[in-house]
Amino acid sequence: MKRVLKIIGLILLIMIIIYCNYFVVEKVIYDNDDPSFFGYHAYIVLSGSMEPTIKIGDIVFAKQEDKIEKDDIIVYKEDGGIITHRVVDVIYTDNNELYITKGDANNSKDALELERQDILGTYHFKIPLVGNIVLFLRTKMGLAFLTLLIIIFIILNIDFQKPKEL
Numbered sequence: 687m688k689r690v691l692k693i694i695g696l697i698l699l700i701m702i703i704i705y706c707n708y709f710v711v712e713k714v715i716y717d718n719d720d721p722s723f724f725g726y727h728a729y730i731v732l733s734g735s736m737e738p739t740i741k742i743g744d745i746v747f748a749k750q751e752d753k754i755e756k757d758d759i760i761v762y763k764e765d766g767g768i769i770t771h772r773v774v775d776v777i778y779t780d781n782n783e784l785y786i787t788k789g790d791a792n793n794s795k796d797a798l799e800l801e802r803q804d805i806l807g808t809y810h811f812k813i814p815l816v817g818n819i820v821l822f823l824r825t826k827m828g829l830a831f832l833t834l835l836i837i838i839f840i841i842l843n844i845d846f847q848k849p850k851e852l
Contacts, residue, residue: 773786
């Protein structure tokens with residue numbers, strides 16, 4: 687059992703290191719504020735407007751799609767914030783499509799009519815509650831906790847046995 691836990695811990699540590707390095711490279715070297723992984727962008731949900739479908743603290747993954755239809759869940763920018771809502775209506779004009787959205791938990795449609803360029807992507811899947819962990823790790827306390835966890839993991843994996851005599 688102890689060996690299995692060590693392997694799982696090592697795999698998690700490697701995944702965290704790869705994840706962090708990827709996003710650091712995207713941000714620092716390529717100056718990309720919205721990095722993607724195989725075309726998928728990750729966003730942390732901060733409000734309950736899409737409950738019960740998507741809850742606060744979920745991480746949603748969205749990808750640019752050629753076609754957006756009624757009932758698709760989309761991610762878009764509004765007033766500097768990022769919103770995840772469902773398309774409830776598509777208005778076709780001569781040379782444009784306008785999208786009307788609404789949060790599943792909201793009583794009324796959103797006032798803003800979105801154009802295609804406002805949309806960051808179409809929702810594909812979510813990872814429940816992991817966003818809460820990510821938000822915590824972005825704080826000073828979270829970074830200290832992660833550092834402590836890594837130190838404890840390294841200490842637990844050091845073999846303190848005496849060297850065998852020849």
